[in-house]
Amino acid sequence: MTVFLNKYFGGKQGAINLAILAILLLVIFPLWLDLFRLGLIGKYVTYAFVAVSLVLLWGNGGILSLGQGMFFGLGGYCMAMFLKLEASDPISTKIQTTPGIPDFMDWNQLTEIPWFWLPFKSFPLTVFFVLAVPTFLAFIIGYAMFKRRVGGVYFAIITQAIALILSILIVGQQGYTGGVNGITDLKTLLGWDIRTDSAKYVLYFINASLLIGVIILSNYVLSSKFGMLLLAMRDKEERVRFSGYDVSSFKIFIFCFAAMISAIGGAMFTLQIGFMSPSFVGIVPSIEMVIFAAVGGRMSLIGAVYGALLVNFGKTMFSENFPELWLFLMGGLFIAVVMFFPDGLAGVYRDHAKNFNIADWLIARYTKFLKKDPNMLGDKV
Amino acid sequence: MFGYSMEDVGNIVVMQGFSGLSLFSVLLLMALGLAIIFGQMGVINMAHGEFMTVGAYTTVFLSKMAVEFDIVNSYFIFAIIAAFILAFFIGYFVEYALIRHLYKRPLDTLLATWGLSLVMQQIFRSTFGAKEVSAELPEWLLGSFKPTPDIDIPINGVFVMGLALIVTVGVYLFMFRSRGGLRIRATVQNRMMAGAVGINTQKVDRLTFALGCGIAGVAGAAFTTIASTGPTTGSLYIVDSFMVVVFGGAASLMGTIASAFGIAQAQSILQFFMTSSMGKVSTLMTIVIILMMRPEGLFASKVRK
Numbered sequence: 001m002t003v004f005l006n007k008y009f010g011g012k013q014g015a016i017n018l019a020i021l022a023i024l025l026l027v028i029f030p031l032w033l034d035l036f037r038l039g040l041i042g043k044y045v046t047y048a049f050v051a052v053s054l055v056l057l058w059g060n061g062g063i064l065s066l067g068q069g070m071f072f073g074l075g076g077y078c079m080a081m082f083l084k085l086e087a088s089d090p091i092s093t094k095i096q097t098t099p100g101i102p103d104f105m106d107w108n109q110l111t112e113i114p115w116f117w118l119p120f121k122s123f124p125l126t127v128f129f130v131l132a133v134p135t136f137l138a139f140i141i142g143y144a145m146f147k148r149r150v151g152g153v154y155f156a157i158i159t160q161a162i163a164l165i166l167s168i169l170i171v172g173q174q175g176y177t178g179g180v181n182g183i184t185d186l187k188t189l190l191g192w193d194i195r196t197d198s199a200k201y202v203l204y205f206i207n208a209s210l211l212i213g214v215i216i217l218s219n220y221v222l223s224s225k226f227g228m229l230l231l232a233m234r235d236k237e238e239r240v241r242f243s244g245y246d247v248s249s250f251k252i253f254i255f256c257f258a259a260m261i262s263a264i265g266g267a268m269f270t271l272q273i274g275f276m277s278p279s280f281v282g283i284v285p286s287i288e289m290v291i292f293a294a295v296g297g298r299m300s301l302i303g304a305v306y307g308a309l310l311v312n313f314g315k316t317m318f319s320e321n322f323p324e325l326w327l328f329l330m331g332g333l334f335i336a337v338v339m340f341f342p343d344g345l346a347g348v349y350r351d352h353a354k355n356f357n358i359a360d361w362l363i364a365r366y367t368k369f370l371k372k373d374p375n376m377l378g379d380k381v
Numbered sequence: 382m383f384g385y386s387m388e389d390v391g392n393i394v395v396m397q398g399f400s401g402l403s404l405f406s407v408l409l410l411m412a413l414g415l416a417i418i419f420g421q422m423g424v425i426n427m428a429h430g431e432f433m434t435v436g437a438y439t440t441v442f443l444s445k446m447a448v449e450f451d452i453v454n455s456y457f458i459f460a461i462i463a464a465f466i467l468a469f470f471i472g473y474f475v476e477y478a479l480i481r482h483l484y485k486r487p488l489d490t491l492l493a494t495w496g497l498s499l500v501m502q503q504i505f506r507s508t509f510g511a512k513e514v515s516a517e518l519p520e521w522l523l524g525s526f527k528p529t530p531d532i533d534i535p536i537n538g539v540f541v542m543g544l545a546l547i548v549t550v551g552v553y554l555f556m557f558r559s560r561g562g563l564r565i566r567a568t569v570q571n572r573m574m575a576g577a578v579g580i581n582t583q584k585v586d587r588l589t590f591a592l593g594c595g596i597a598g599v600a601g602a603a604f605t606t607i608a609s610t611g612p613t614t615g616s617l618y619i620v621d622s623f624m625v626v627v628f629g630g631a632a633s634l635m636g637t638i639a640s641a642f643g644i645a646q647a648q649s650i651l652q653f654f655m656t657s658s659m660g661k662v663s664t665l666m667t668i669v670i671i672l673m674m675r676p677e678g679l680f681a682s683k684v685r686k
């Protein structure tokens with residue numbers, strides 16, 4: 001049992017924390033919040049995928065990628081291309097010069113669907129590409145960089161530059177990508193209208209369950225021997241290399257894995273929110289996603305989810321009420337987290353909850369309750 | 382070629398090449414500061430663009446004052462000096478308050494300075510408004526001269542380039558011909574040893590950081606002569622400047638100059654023949670690909686691990 005827990009949930013404590021998160025996402029939020037607010041939570045949860053990927057990559061691997069947004073965006077764009085093709089059937093686009101192609105292509109004088117859009121007519125291929133395109137890009141970048149032992153700030157800057165390139169490219173190639181507006185007006189998924197209330201609930205639950213699944217999978221990766229090596233590489237890369245391990249291959253793997261997780265988030269974003277735009281690809285969103293992980297705790301998978309939820313909740317609240325304050329707060333958050341709380345919320349929780357182990361506390365309460373402990377039930381007994 | 386005659390292409394290359402030289406000057410000034418800081422301390426200063434904006438706003442502010450006192454023709458030199466001094470002292474303070482605590486964690490410095498840049502941008506926006514403002518330029522900076530009827534070279538571009546050259550020579554003299562520069566180079570080469578022979582490395586760090594920021598301030602002053610300034614102006618140049626530094630090979634003055642030149646020229650000439658975004662994309666893409674094949678940059682001074 002303990003082995004099983006350690007392997008998939010990060011120990012007893014981890015399992016309890018994950019269960020709390022699952023109850024929060026799957027029971028409390030849907031019961032408590034109206035559909036609009038729940039939609040917002042759903043959006044934040046898609047960002048949490050990226051935050052989780054950064055915990056693996058940055059917290060555990062010591063590789064800071066400032067281009068995680070491009071993987072999120074690529075996953076999202078792949079999904080959006082499928083949905084857009086489905087939404088642009090000849091009947092609903094009959095007022096266009098060329099019916100049957102996406103509206104922005106028509107506006108940009110394209111008369112047929114470009115070749116790289118064609119695979120996205122099939123749903124299985126789309127799902128494959130959602131996962132494969134970002135992973136493949138990560139593989140190319142990772143292979144080129146890690147095999148030449150480029151790391152640290154160089155890696156951060158080059159991933160940032162690539163994110164910039166991709167966002168300029170998407171904005172610049174209007175006819176092929178929808179330009180700065182992105183791909184909008186998405187309607188159905190295999191004939192199922194994703195804009196209805198019931199679809200929104202279903203997608204929310206799929207999204208949240210996927211996140212829980214991704215966390216369990218990530219826990220499995222981290223608790224394996226590979227996870228141990230990852231930590232060792234972060235702290236003493238040379239030593240791991242001299243012990244005979246192929247450091248660069250491990251790094252490439254974790255970078256690809258992180259890219260794939262981010263892409264799942266992106267695809268779920270498109271499905272839930274109903275559009276994808278270059279504003280999720282470039283430098284600013286990519287670095288904001290790092291702050292989600294940093295606030296939640298760069299070493300804690302579950303902390304990162306809370307980080308994503310809290311920072312975005314703060315962002316929505318502040319930019320609604322005090323738009324001027326938000327950038328100060330965000331900037332201050334970056335500085336404060338880095339300087340005073342390098343382990344984020346998870347670190348604060350760990351330090352202050354040393355004598356308050358929630359798992360032990362719950363189990364103790366429960367056993368006391370079972371035993372009908374007089375202390376617990378008070379004077380009545 | 383693209384429907385232009387040979388003569389046209391020649392003129393276009395000269396003129397675009399010249400507008401590339403203005404970009405080159407700004408990039409060079411930005412990258413000089415970054416390269417000094419990065420070479421010295423291994424610190425990535427994401428707020429570097431905002432120090433440039435500090436310089437630009439200083440110049441704009443002084444130009445408004447100059448209009449009031451009717452000294453538009455002579456204020457610009459003072460504006461450059463004021464921009465340097467202001468950015469220098471802000472940099473000095475930032476190093477003291479923030480950077481020095483994070484030397485052992487370069488990736489965290491990157492995030493902290495990004496936070497700083499957000500805060501600074503919002504300060505600019507609250508103080509000067511979200512709209513772009515431009516400086517009143519002295520008359521001698523306006524206009525252009527025409528060596529041939531088809532070629533049109535703006536004077537402000539020449540001025541900015543001259544300024545960049547002067548600063549570069551100044552940095553060279555400081556780094557290689559002065560005691561201060563000697564201390565900086567000693568600290569870069571071997572921090573412990575430099576400390577052992579009595580160099581106050583902390584002080585050197587602080588001055589280097591402040592100097593880099595000061596040069597960014599000068600870049601801002603130069604920038605006002607070719608474009609208008611907004612709160613996010615600096616952040617538009619930050620990635621390009623990083624590319625210049627990394628591409629040139631960190632801690633190499635020649636490399637920084639060469640890569641600033643190459644990147645600026647490639648961008649402005651390509652932008653004429655393709656769309657503006659594609660010009661930028663192809664330049665950046667080329668750099669990234671070259672960097673993937675040769676990660677140490679063009680002029681590498683030492684082997685990185």
